[in-house]
Amino acid sequence: MSIFEYNGSALVAMVGKNCFAIASDRRLGVQLQTIATDFQRIHKIHDRLFIGLSGLATDAQTLYQRLMFRHKLYQLREERDMKPETFASLVSALLYEKRFGPYFCQPVIAGLSDDDKPFICTTDSIGAKELAKDFVVAGTAGDSLYGACEAMFKPDMEPEELFETLSQALLASVDRDCLSGWGGHIYIVTPTEVKECTLKGRMD
């Protein structure tokens, strides 16, 4: 089994009309044994910027701590929040620093940039950025997520419809992957509010 499949994960972010949604599964496993069913993969950097980290859980935790550290210092020095595009460049740089001994993570970054335009991107484990206009996926359920999102995505969805679409795509995909599942966590972010929901799916 590859190191990226040690803990199991499913992450997806999708763009809507002046909003975005980011969702993950809740399983933490050690190969085939399930250890936790409430594992947080998505973290808030600030009110308009979220990052989800799939892959090896220990690297995800360390990477998240390093990114929070950098962002807090940035906030103190520059007296403003980081723009999502800037944050994505920072993540890419941090990952490439470890080019020959990488973090075994695949981050998914989602945020609202200037003019409330949604911004999503993912990078591979050594920092190659992939910007997308519709959706980005990561994790062991990645292939199924690509299929589900491709089939269900429509441009310019309102927050409620985006929530429905993303939930269905996530739950359908994790059912095809034995290493991810046990429900879902979804954040829908608009310029005015952040809604956090827990999804109930097949608990296996």
Added chain:
Amino acid sequence: MGDSQYSFSLTTFSPSGKLVQIEHALTAVGSGQTSLGIKASNGVVIATEKKLPSILVDEASVQKIQSLTPNIGVVYSGMGPDFRVLVRKSRKQAEQYHRLYKEQIPVTQLVRETAAVMQEFTQSGGVRPFGVSLLVAGYDDKGPQLYQVDPSGSYFSWKASAMGKNVSNAKTFLEKRYTDDVELEDAIHTAILTLKEGFEGQISGKNIEIATIGEDRKFKVLTPAEIDDYLAEVE
């Protein structure tokens, strides 16, 4: 900095609590050629005298005003070679910021890092403080900005400022003429008049340097021909 025999700082406190080396550095600045800057509502202008030691010097090869990034420029009063070293370090810091964040460095951040370098040289072994004061002019998301950085590493944001010889006359002149809503074109005229006040000899496009940055956020050093046009307008 320095080998083991010089790993103590040459800048040490006097009994009165002053850092004498920094005072001397400020004296060096005060005997340098006059430079000034004015922040307008829609841009910043910086200018300096360019008095060359002989008419045989090729004035086109002397550039006292330098850009640090496409939207930030700097001028100095004091020792030219020290200025060159600071410009080099600041440009590198700006590029490092861009490499990390893929964003242009904000003016305040670049000023802070340059000031930190200057402060380092007042507290490290075997080195002396820089003999320059800088006027940094830039335009970023916070609008037009003008900062002065001293040899001690302290920096101040100014609406208008002058440095070097004749600084008190120049500042008095600027205080009288400055208004909060002055536009860039008027600011350029005011800058020229301020330089003229203390200028010995005939002022022309060849013996002053002027640079501006406007709402287009592009730092531009004016050509001698453009300066001559402004001089004609001021007459």
